[in-house]
Amino acid sequence: MATDSHGQGMSPDEAYETVLQKSRRILDLEKTDFTMRWDSDVMMPEGGAPARASQRSSIAAAQHRYRTDDDLGAALDVLADADLDRDRAVVVREVRREYDVETSVPSALNDRIADVTSGAHEDWKRAKAAEDWSQFAPTMERVVDAWMEWADNVAPAADPFETLWQKRSGYHAQRYIDLETVNEIFDDLREALIPLIADIRDSDAAVATDAFTAHGPYDPEAQRALCEDTLSLLGLDWDRARLDLAPHPFSYGTQYDVRVTTRFSEETLMDGLQGVLHEFGHTAYTHGLPQDHYGDPIGEPRGLGVHESQSRFFENHIGRSEPFWEYFLPTVQEHFPQLAGITPRAAYECVNQVYEDNLIRVAADELTYHMHIILRTEIEQALVAGEIGIDEVPEVWADKLDAYLDLRPESDAEGPLQDPHWAGQIPAFITYTIGSVLAAQLDATMREDLDVDGLVREGTFEPIHEWLTERVHRHGQRYETDELIERATGEPLTADYFVEYAREKYGEIYDL
Incomplete structure (x- = not known):
């Protein structure tokens, strides 16, 4: 049984349902962001960029909140030593991996990454149209700096490039190839x-x-x-x-x-x-x-x-x-x-x-x-x-x-x-x-x-x-x-x- 206030008295079945519910929320938000990215390049009027950047930033922040939710952490603790069938064990393994990574990163840093990256795509489009790297360089510097700080929080003693390669969450993750x-x-x-x-x-x-x-x-x-x-x-x-x-x-x-x-x-x-x-x-x-x-x-x-x-x-x-x-x-x-x-x-x-x-x-x-x-x-x-x-x-x-x-x-x-x-x-x-x-x-x-x-x-x-x-x-x-x-x-x-x-x-x- 979990011992903190969020998971106290939670059974393994209840804990698994909590993990599954949070996973669905996280993935629904990710897919919503995909649709917004598609819309940005296919249908959105050019003037929509500022609002779209804010919207995608909000979605990223919401994903992070679900990935680091206290109830999720308590449920994962309940399931740490539980006797799970293969598929449930896989779900817990993958959600746990992202939870451990995400909870090692301060919320303020995640908000900064979301802010930087949500508007960076529009910055890139403008710089490419102008054929001028200097217009994109400040954005690129913010992107690199933010992700390097992220890597330092996730694995302070590790090579930051390897951390960035292996420890990302969501669609962009490439796990298990060193x-x-x-x-x-x-x-x-x-x-x-x-x-x-x-x-x-x-x-x-x-x-x-x-x-x-x-x-x-x-x-x-x-x-x-x-x-x-x-x-x-x-x-x-x-x-x-x-x-x-x-x-x-x-x-x-x-x-x-x-x-x-x-x-x-x-x-x-x-x-x-x-x-x-x-x-x-x-x-x-x-x-x-x-x-x-x-x-x-x-x-x-x-x-x-x-x-x-x-x-x-x-x-x-x-x-x-x-x-x-x-x-x-x-x-x-x-x-x-x-x-x-x-x-x-x-x-x-x-x-x-x-x-x-x-x-x-x-x-x-x-x-x-x-x-x-x-x-x-x-x-x-x-x-x-x-x-x-x-x-x-x-x-x-x-x-x-x-x-x-x-x-x-x-x-x-x-x-x-x-x-x-x-x-x-x-x-x-x-x-x-x-x-x-x-x-x-x-x-x-x-x-x-x-x-x-x-x-x-x-x-x-x-x-x-x-x-x-x-x-x-x-x-x-x-x-x-x-x-x-x-x-x-x-x-x-x-x-x-x-x-x-x-x-x-x-x-x-x-x-x-």
């Missing part, structure tokens, strides 16, 4: 990808790089119709999702309602199309979470790294595969008859070209993408360690991009202002590469059970969905990340499968 594993993966990718990218640039292979750009422009309304057909072909449940446009593609939602966004370029189909392929993976994961656990951790995704593995799987291992273009190209040609002369092989080569002038992460090819992620993470680590100042970020960015990809941005909008992530969190990018690495590992394992290429060539995606749901989606947060990965693939997370996949695929395309 920083040592991240660094090993990044080291393996640097070693493999930098020489592979160099060999590709030296290749004389005649790759059909302009298969799509040579036949533009592409009407945005026709692109939207193509993207809707693409999502339908992949199996999107439209009763639980919708598609809209946003400056930066994203998807947020629940098992019952996912908001998918993309953006279009009239010069190429690939911005919009790759956007929906990517976001479909996120949506498939969210829709595949157990509905009967909505409102508790088992109904929640197992961290952003796992979430990203699903989007990268559909974007790259499906949407950038040759069998996909053998199946899908006729649909594209129905919407854009000017592409009637394009072959599936030309489309495949085009979507897998490795760009020599790639400056933008979300438009990056499958290989140079990870140098963008590594660059950003190195800058984050240097900021947290005090090795560079906020004002130095554009110069450091340019120098690292030059070293890794022999490029320099022409403006801050092409450099550190291209992504919105630093408006709210740090670190913000590691999970993208973790997701790609895990996607390759899942793909290799899936191919032991399914004829993936044959299914894709026929447009039969249901067995692929079922495999992912069985191995990943339906478990939510039932297993810690490392256990989930081992159960799904038979071994710990490793970069080996991605490196093998990259060398084999691009070696064939570029005659290496």
Whole structure:
């Protein structure tokens, strides 16, 4: 029995119901904030920004109050030694982890973080439009300072960057993958990808790089119709999702309602199309979470790294595969008859070209993408360690991009202002590469059970969905990340499968 005034006389069943009730409140508030973020980028009039910042700050404050509620703490104490079934034990484990973190942080600091981050997204949009890092730098400094103080409260003796990576609460949390594993993966990718990218640039292979750009422009309304057909072909449940446009593609939602966004370029189909392929993976994961656990951790995704593995799987291992273009190209040609002369092989080569002038992460090819992620993470680590100042970020960015990809941005909008992530969190990018690495590992394992290429060539995606749901989606947060990965693939997370996949695929395309 609990001994304090809040939990006195509480039975284990009553304590569990208290934990469950608080969890539902926390997650409902989080999903409400998602909808507000979606509305900010999709529908809100520009003049609504000041009120929206206040609203999101209030939601964050309310979440914190529920996460640190005295009744919740008392209930968790009652359950500390209780004999719980597996699912209840999982719920208590995950709620306890967040309670311990959140109660270590003063309310005033949480309020400050909420205030800083709730308005930072609008600050980023204005600075990007002006192509001026100096307009965003003061906000970025406040974001970094606030999160560093947060890390110092959560784990005073630990590396603050690792604390920020592993100890976050809510949707942005990436629990149970340690920083040592991240660094090993990044080291393996640097070693493999930098020489592979160099060999590709030296290749004389005649790759059909302009298969799509040579036949533009592409009407945005026709692109939207193509993207809707693409999502339908992949199996999107439209009763639980919708598609809209946003400056930066994203998807947020629940098992019952996912908001998918993309953006279009009239010069190429690939911005919009790759956007929906990517976001479909996120949506498939969210829709595949157990509905009967909505409102508790088992109904929640197992961290952003796992979430990203699903989007990268559909974007790259499906949407950038040759069998996909053998199946899908006729649909594209129905919407854009000017592409009637394009072959599936030309489309495949085009979507897998490795760009020599790639400056933008979300438009990056499958290989140079990870140098963008590594660059950003190195800058984050240097900021947290005090090795560079906020004002130095554009110069450091340019120098690292030059070293890794022999490029320099022409403006801050092409450099550190291209992504919105630093408006709210740090670190913000590691999970993208973790997701790609895990996607390759899942793909290799899936191919032991399914004829993936044959299914894709026929447009039969249901067995692929079922495999992912069985191995990943339906478990939510039932297993810690490392256990989930081992159960799904038979071994710990490793970069080996991605490196093998990259060398084999691009070696064939570029005659290496």
